[in-house]
Amino acid sequence: MEQGLQEKVIFHIDVxxxxxxxxxxxxxSQGAKEDLREIPSAVGGDISTRHGVILAKSQPARQFHVxxxxxxxxxxxxxxxxxxxxxxxxxxxxYSRAFMDILREYSPAVEQYSVDEAFMDMTGMELLFGxxxxxxxxxxxxxxxxxxxxxxxxISNNRLLxxxxxxxxxxxxxxxxxPEEIERKMWKLPVRELFFVGRSxxxxxxxxxxxxxxxxxxxxxxxxxxxxxxxxxxxWNFANGIAVADVAAEEINNKGxxxxxxxxxxxEDGDTAKMILLSLAETVGRRLRSHGAxxxxxxxxxxxxxxxxxxxxxxxxxxxxxxxxxxxTACRLFDESWDKTPIRLLGIQAGKVAxxxxxxxxxxxxxxxxxxxxxxxxxxxxxxxxxxxxxVMRASFLAEEKPVEHLxxxxxxxxxxxxxx
Numbered sequence: 001m002e003q004g005l006q007e008k009v010i011f012h013i014d015v016x017x018x019x020x021x022x023x024x025x026x027x028x029s030q031g032a033k034e035d036l037r038e039i040p041s042a043v044g045g046d047i048s049t050r051h052g053v054i055l056a057k058s059q060p061a062r063q064f065h066v067x068x069x070x071x072x073x074x075x076x077x078x079x080x081x082x083x084x085x086x087x088x089x090x091x092x093x094x095y096s097r098a099f100m101d102i103l104r105e106y107s108p109a110v111e112q113y114s115v116d117e118a119f120m121d122m123t124g125m126e127l128l129f130g131x132x133x134x135x136x137x138x139x140x141x142x143x144x145x146x147x148x149x150x151x152x153x154x155i156s157n158n159r160l161l162x163x164x165x166x167x168x169x170x171x172x173x174x175x176x177x178x179p180e181e182i183e184r185k186m187w188k189l190p191v192r193e194l195f196f197v198g199r200s201x202x203x204x205x206x207x208x209x210x211x212x213x214x215x216x217x218x219x220x221x222x223x224x225x226x227x228x229x230x231x232x233x234x235x236w237n238f239a240n241g242i243a244v245a246d247v248a249a250e251e252i253n254n255k256g257x258x259x260x261x262x263x264x265x266x267x268e269d270g271d272t273a274k275m276i277l278l279s280l281a282e283t284v285g286r287r288l289r290s291h292g293a294x295x296x297x298x299x300x301x302x303x304x305x306x307x308x309x310x311x312x313x314x315x316x317x318x319x320x321x322x323x324x325x326x327x328x329t330a331c332r333l334f335d336e337s338w339d340k341t342p343i344r345l346l347g348i349q350a351g352k353v354a355x356x357x358x359x360x361x362x363x364x365x366x367x368x369x370x371x372x373x374x375x376x377x378x379x380x381x382x383x384x385x386x387x388x389x390x391x392v393m394r395a396s397f398l399a400e401e402k403p404v405e406h407l408x409x410x411x412x413x414x415x416x417x418x419x420x421x
Contacts, residue, residue: 009132011120012154012162013103013139016171018116019043019056021149022095023085028148040064041083042075055087059171092116098147106139113262117166119159136174144172160243161186163195182241187214196235196305204228213239257287257295260347266305267343270334277330280348285323286381288350294319295350298326300333303345312337319354322373326350 015021020043024036042057054075057066064079076082096115103110106129109121122135129135136153144150150172154165157178164186165177177185192202194213204227210216216224217239224232237243259280267273277300288295299313312333320326330348 007123008157009122009125010156010159010162011107011122011132011136011139012113012159012166013118013120014152014154014163014166015099015116016150016152017056017058018095018149019087019092020058020085021056022092023088025095025148026088026091036083036085039083040066040079040081041085042066043085043087044072044075095147095149099143099151102143102146103139106135112260119162133174133176140172140174158241158243160195160238161241164193167193179241182217183214186241187212187217187239189213191216194235194238196231196238201228201231201235256349256351256353257284257291257293258299258347258349258351259283259287260301260345262303262345267346270338273334273338273343273346274331276346277334277348278327280346281323281327281330284348284350285321285326285377288321288353289377289381293353294321295326296352296354297350298329298333299349299351300330300337301345301347301349302334302337302343305342305344308341309345310337313349313351315352321377323377324373 017037020036020041023043028035037058038060040058040061040063042054042061044052044055053071054066054068057068057075061075061079061082064082066075066079066082072084076084092115099116100110100112100118103118103120107120107122107125111119113119122129122132125135126132129138132155136155140151140153152166152168152170152172153174154162154167155174155176155178156162156165161177161179161182165175168175168177168185189212191197191205191210191213192199194216197205205211205216208219208223208227210219216235219236221233221236224236226232228235261276261280267276296316296319297313298316299311301309301311303309314329314333316325316329326348
């Protein structure tokens with residue numbers, strides 16, 4: 001390493017059985033005598049009809065081989081005494097925000113990866129919080145003591161290895177996986193444990209005689225590309241601990257407002273992507289309005305399942321805080337950018353903001369319609385503030401077949417949850 005360059009320190013923090021843990025903590029705070037985490041229990045589906053799938057399960061349920069993504073019927077067949085809890089997504093968002101708030105106290109660069117996990121760039125934080133190990137233990141223990149649930153923390157010098165480390169022994173653990181530890185800690189694992197290796201890829205690799213991550217790492221890259229194309233090169237890099245993405249710090253509010261979500265399934269159709277963009281536009285518009293701000297620039301971020309990505313932006317004819325303006329612009333940007341590659345992350349950023357006292361340029365045409373949209377958004381904000389997010393929602397979120405939750409673009413409905421990892 002060149003003199004004067006400090007090696008990166010990246011944390012990946014993952015909530016242990018998030019939905020189940022958050023349900024347990026909430027119920028205990030309400031006076032429950034039984035801790036869901038200490039009995040065979042699971043979150044998922046419609047309890048009354050026994051439809052849907054398992055979204056999260058307790059350690060005791062794991063002993064009965066209950067698995068995330070399997071049907072409730074199958075889970076009950078394995079464990080008849082299983083306590084089932086219907087998901088409460090508003091509750092999970094509340095605990096997710098509290099979790100993220102703590103992380104932001106330890107680093108200016110925190111990237112939320114999903115509702116229950118995040119990356120942190122902890123480079124140069126030793127003087128404030130001690131060694132990386134000491135800082136990780138401090139964060140882990142504080143979350144447990146203040147919020148009541150446990151997390152795993154993975155430490156490395158890149159995102160991939162930090163994420164792999166956090167998946168080691170659970171719960172309530174800290175693990176490291178630096179490049180010099182790959183052979184000892186990672187290569188012995190089954191190839192299915194490698195990030196980005198799904199069932200179909202595992203099956204193809206096994207036909208090539210590749211059963212462990214170490215065997216994958218030692219395979220000729222060109223052979224993998226012949227059988228798996230670009231995906232083969234990506235997983236070869238991952239098996240050798242090679243990853244290039246940095247942790248992205250969230251934008252400072254006074255410069256821009258944004259929201260992004262990494263989904264637990266790959267989006268392969270434009271309709272689903274635009275449902276996610278609508279949910280993101282709802283949250284971005286609401287944040288703009290709550291701060292008395294309007295944006296002149298809208299940008300859409302796309303990250304593909306192969307970890308590559310693109311960002312495309314447009315300057316608007318006038319500043320706006322109207323959800324529909326943001327959404328329509330985002331859809332146009334998406335159509336201009338998307339190359340049909342499976343999508344893992346979508347984001348909307350609203351920038352170059354002006355605050356209310358700066359005024360808005362008056363238009364000779366369409367002002368009446370625009371004022372109606374502003375009043376509609378304001379009324380919806382007030383109703384949601386008073387009665388909750390689900391008190392009013394757009395009709396497109398009511399259809400059963402739609403996979404995206406209203407105002408929660410990272411949360412999918414039960415029929416998609418089998419693709420959760």
